[in-house]
Amino acid sequence: MARLDPLLEVQSFDLQADRLGEQRAGLPERQALTACTAEIANNDRLQAGARERRDDLARREREVAGEVSTVAAGAKDVEGRLYSGEVTAPKELGTLQEELRLAREKQAGLEERELEIMEEVEAQEADLRRLAGLRSEADTQNEALRAAIGDAEKKIDAELEVLATQRETPLATLPPDFVETYTTLRGKPKLAGKAAVHLRAGLCEGCRVSLPRVDLSRMLAEPEEALIRCPHCTRLLVR
Numbered sequence: 636m637a638r639l640d641p642l643l644e645v646q647s648f649d650l651q652a653d654r655l656g657e658q659r660a661g662l663p664e665r666q667a668l669t670a671c672t673a674e675i676a677n678n679d680r681l682q683a684g685a686r687e688r689r690d691d692l693a694r695r696e697r698e699v700a701g702e703v704s705t706v707a708a709g710a711k712d713v714e715g716r717l718y719s720g721e722v723t724a725p726k727e728l729g730t731l732q733e734e735l736r737l738a739r740e741k742q743a744g745l746e747e748r749e750l751e752i753m754e755e756v757e758a759q760e761a762d763l764r765r766l767a768g769l770r771s772e773a774d775t776q777n778e779a780l781r782a783a784i785g786d787a788e789k790k791i792d793a794e795l796e797v798l799a800t801q802r803e804t805p806l807a808t809l810p811p812d813f814v815e816t817y818t819t820l821r822g823k824p825k826l827a828g829k830a831a832v833h834l835r836a837g838l839c840e841g842c843r844v845s846l847p848r849v850d851l852s853r854m855l856a857e858p859e860e861a862l863i864r865c866p867h868c869t870r871l872l873v874r
């Protein structure tokens with residue numbers, strides 16, 4: 636086994652950890668949860684709107700009910716005078732009769748309006764019940780998604796922990812400057828996590844570029860534990 640093979644071993648654990656990390660971040664339930672959260676926010680907005688309309692209508696209904704009472708009281712008053720026996724002049728009786736007819740007509744109109752408003756209130760109430768039902772479903776789904784994400788994360792984290800332990804053994808055999816360079820290179824996005832690669836037949840297996848003969852002979856002359864890097868992609872080369 637070459638002196639630096641453990642570096643590739645460490646890297647293979649790290650690459651597995653990368654994949655698990657991607658899996659953890661890209662859990663399909665996360666997208667579903669985002670959609671579900673948006674649905675809940677939208678539902679809240681719709682419920683607030685429906686509640687406001689319902690309250691406005693209820694207020695209007697009370698106003699119309701008040702008007703009905705006023706008009707009914709007026710009509711009763713006119714009726715009282717009409718049948719009191721105190722008014723006997725035909726012309727005056729006619730005026731009172733007309734006044735009563737108009738009041739009753741107005742009352743009927745207002746009562747009809749009141750009924751219409753009550754129906755509108757009921758429609759808003761029904762809409763609120765429907766929205767509350769949807770909200771409750773969304774809450775249940777939200778909870779289930781959170782639980783599923785939690786379970787998946789726990790499972791992945793356990794696997795990550797195993798990998799972290801496994802990498803300790805090969806890591807301990809490596810010179811600190813290698814580990815340091817390796818860690819720095821691992822952080823470079825363009826290397827896609829592959830900081831160390833084999834150098835085989837003069838070819839860097841990271842970028843697939845053949846090293847110039849002069850570089851190659853200089854590298855191969857270096858002691859085995861020397862830190863050599865691809866002049867093209869900067870990766871650590873394992874001979």
Ligand SMILES: [Zn+2]
Pocket residue numbers: 839840841842843844865866867868869870
């Ligand atoms: Zn290279």
